[in-house]
Amino acid sequence: MRETANVSGSLRARLALTLIGGAAGISILMFVVVRSYAAQIAQQGQDRILEASVTSILDAAILRDGVVEVDFPYAAFAILGTEEDDRVFYAIHQDGALLSGYESLPVVPARAGAEVTHVSGEMRGASIRLASASRILVGADLRTQVTVSVAQTRDALQVTLNRISSNVAYYGVGFFLLSVLVASWATSTTIRPLERLTHSITRRGPKDLTPVAQPVPQEMGPLVSSLNNFMARLSTSLSQSEDFIAEAAHRVRTPLATVRSHAETTLQRVEREDNRQALRAMVRAIDESSRAAGQLLDHAMITFRTDHLEREALDLVAIVQDLVIRLTPIAEMKDIALTVVSDAEVNVAADSILLQNALRNLVDNALKYSPVESEIVITVSASPSPRVLVEDEGPGFPPDQINNLATRFLRGTNATGTIGSGLGLTIAQDVAQAHGGTLSLENRPEGGACVTFSL
Ligand SMILES: Nc1ncnc2c1ncn2[C@@H]1O[C@H](COP(=O)(O)OP(=O)(O)OP(=O)(O)O)[C@@H](O)[C@H]1O
Ligand SMILES: [Mg+2]
Structure with missing residues (x-):
């Protein structure tokens, strides 16, 4: 019986997505922050140069005979030269009226003596940055305000910004790729203990209830300890029920043997036929019970031993010969010949008590279901895998039941009248399977059953 788990989502995918998503978010944020910081720095650079230009022009303005004169210093425009040949515009206003320069340059209201004002704007379709400052000139009978504005297109700035942006973008992508690597590494190291635990649990046999001993991370501790507790409880309750069955069977058998011997002695003494029949039925019932x-x-015992299988090196031929010697008296009662055909030695690694028990049940069946004066051939061979074939000359298995006869307590339709409990083939099959082998039932073409017990 295999139960499937109710699976929802994947820890690995969840972890990897969170980490990679987080890294992508941080990369984008880094790009935006660095870019806007760079833009701010570049803008400050341009503003400072514009400011220097404006101040030097304003400083050159003088009032001569009531007329404002400006003698442009060479440096005023020279400092504005850029690699991108940005265009420069200027305007000089006296009390709000254009004195010289570009009329269309935006006028920024500026207070005289106040600091230089910076604005961004448009001029002839190009984006510009403008600096503007005012100064009061005082003459003999005149007091006038001169405003100087210098603007510059922002091509060089834009080029610088683009270069910074693309560099930051490369770094961002590199950082992101690195984060993906780190994320997948982190994911697999986090998931690995879980996978190891799963592997060690799925690899163990269905009957292995020993506690998980390998170290696990702290977070998995409670899970593993409840798993261990659970298995310990299961194991205790299993072995308790096995002990109970063994104990119960033992306690039933001994008094049954006593009752049987009493019944047999009484049978010798009783003469009335109906009483004799009743006693015979009693003996039979006792035989059934003690067989069961x-x-x-x-x-x-088999269930317990197959759970804790202990293999030792054995010779299968020796086990079979030993068994045949022990069963010969029973075979002789029915005049049945027990023949062993085998190689010299067939070496196996197995539990000898289990093997003896399984093979005894198979030969026992052959003896039980064979007619008198027949032959049972037991073949032991090493290839293709170590195996024992038990062939008899009886009626064979009922064909419609042949696939189910190894089921617990199931007896064939041909078994009526013989004593049995329907556990012999179950035992043989459990033993074969515990050793990684199989038990297969066939009917021989010439009649009779053939059971193959392979390891
Ligand atoms: N050699 C055989 N020839 C014919 N039928 C067989 C043979 N061996 C087993 N069977 C059939 O298979 C059934 C199951 O066998 P199994 O050994 O498990 O139980 P059983 O012999 O009835 O009881 P017990 O537990 O006492 O051995 C038997 O009841 C019988 O019908
Ligand atoms: Mg049997």
Whole structure:
């Protein structure tokens, strides 16, 4: 039985998306901040040069015979030269009236003596930056205000800004790519302990209930400790129920044996036919019960041992021969010949008690369901995998049930009249599977059953 988990989203994707998204956001923010800071610095540079130009022109303005005269200093425009050949405009106003320069230059109202004012604007379709300052000139009978404005197009500034922008953009992209690398590295180191835990749990067998021992990060601690507690509880309750079955079967068997021997002795003494029949039925019922108890006991033991499988080096041929010696008296009662066909040695790594139990059940079946004076052939071979074939000359398996006979407590329609509890094939199959092998049932073409127990 395999239960699937209810999966929603992926931790890896969530983590990676958050980290990469965060890095992208930070990269864009960095681009915007650095760019606007650079623009501000560049603007301040241009403003300072414009200011110097305006001040030097204003300083050159003098009042001669009541007329304002400006002798442009050479440096006033020379300092404005740029690589991009930005155009320069100027205007000189006296008390608001244009004295010289470009009429269309925006006029900025400026207070005399106040600081230089800077504005951005448009001039002949180009974006310009303008600086403007005023000064009061005082003559004999005149007091007049001179305003000087100098403007410059912003091509050089724009070029500088674009260059800065593209550099910052490259850095931003580089930073982002680096963050993606860091994000994927961070994601996989964060997820790795989780994957390791998943791997170690899925790799273990369905019956392995030992606690998870590998170290896990702090956050996973509670999960792993509840998992361990859960498995410990499960393991305790499993072994308790196995112990209980074993104990119960044992306690039932002993008194049953006593009752059976009493019933048999009584049978010898009783003469009335109906009483004898009742006693025979009683003995039979006792046999059924003690067989069931015995098989239950074995099954509980098998379940326990397959959970904690301990392999040792064994010779399969020796085990089979040993078994045949022990079962020969029973075979002789039915005049059945037990023949072993085998290689010299077939080496396996397995639990000997489990193997003996499984094989005994198979030979036991062959003896039970075979007619008198027949032959049972047990073949042990090492290839393709170590295996034991038990072939008899009985009626074979009921074809419609052949696929289900290894189910617990299931007995075939051919089993009526024989004593049994339907656990023999289950035990054999559990043992084969615990060793990584299989149990397969077939009917031989010439009649009789053939059971293959392979490891
Ligand atoms: N060699 C065989 N020939 C014919 N039928 C067989 C043979 N072995 C097993 N079966 C059928 O398979 C069924 C299941 O076998 P299984 O050994 O599990 O139980 P059982 O023999 O009935 O009881 P027990 O637990 O006492 O062995 C049997 O009831 C019988 O119908
Ligand atoms: Mg059986």
